[in-house]
Amino acid sequence: MTKKPSRPRNIANDMIDAVEAATSKWTRQKKSEERHPGMIRYRVSRMTREPRTTQKEAAWQIMEEAYMAASGNGTLPALARQIFYQARPKIMELTDDKELQYGYFSQTLLPDYIEEHSVDWNVVYDARGHFEEPHTNRRIGCGTIEVGNYLHAMKEPQVVAAEFSDANIDIIGPSGNISAVLFCEKEGFNPLFKEVDLANRYDLMVISTKGVSVTAARLLIDQVCGGNDLPLFVLHDFDFDGSRFSGRCTATPGVISSRMPSRSSI
């Protein structure tokens, strides 16, 4: 569409512009009625509708409250999805129950709010992939925290002087290392678990999948728990699918299971 050329600035033209701007909504309505006479039925609602609260406006009102609730008053990392769960009912209430999509919240509203308000929040997005360096064997998730930490740690090569290396215990696997396995139905909680040092404090192997008990994970549990009499804790949604997930994980012979559904929040 070509833009209407602007008129030279003078009082007469400014008055014409002002009148056209003020009546543009009415002009649009009238033209649409001329094209489609049935459009007359929307005339009253279009011309008299009060401006509604947009999802963005609602989000701007409640975002801080939602983040604080999800993050233990800013003391812990919070997943974008956890903030979404806190924010959704409040935003929907302010916007005549218009459905709020997670994608719009996590990819637009939340990042825009953080940027606009310059808040220093610890918001975690799921790692949706990994990147890997050559030679160093570093494999890092493409999540917010992982990428942020990596970018922060990048440096120029430093020559490390030769030195004596102390004795250490080389361990791979459960023997002498793992007291239990925590199998989480969701990806994305690892930064939170790391923040509270959960795995080290309890000698836990933490396994997470995206909602399905993948064959490889079940094989791992079979060998680590079943083969060593270690308990398996299953952290899952308290719903039908979560219950089935837990059932599948704990069907491994020899596994001592302790289901950990989030029933305490009901």
Place this chain on the structure above:
Amino acid sequence: MAENGATAAEIEILLHERVELNAMTSDALIAMIKRKLKQYGLKKVVPSNELLGEAYREFHRSKELREELEELESGFEESKIKVPKNLKNQVSAILTKHPDLRWDDAIQIVLDEDQLDHVKTRKQKAKAKSGDFTDSGEDEGGR
């Protein structure tokens, strides 16, 4: 649900309600996990007396060795060495021949070509230690 281990009370609730982990706040989720682990009575790993003793002896040896080496290092005078003028070319030549190496690995081989096996073994061990066992040999990648 019963087949998957849900109790009658849980099934009764699940017929009408559901709660997602993501709906929990971070502090509530961590508190619940810790409470469940405590209820179970999970304890920190302490291995057998045999392994504890072996580790104790090795750390003692390591401590004494370190003290000895620190003393040796304080009196150590390294011999003078000139950086070869064509070092870059030598490094490039080694990297062409062994593209799996990095430039710093190549420098060690310029210094002593017998280091090639040692460098490759060390890289293999580091890879296995990082959790990548894709091409570890029979004798490497484990304890």
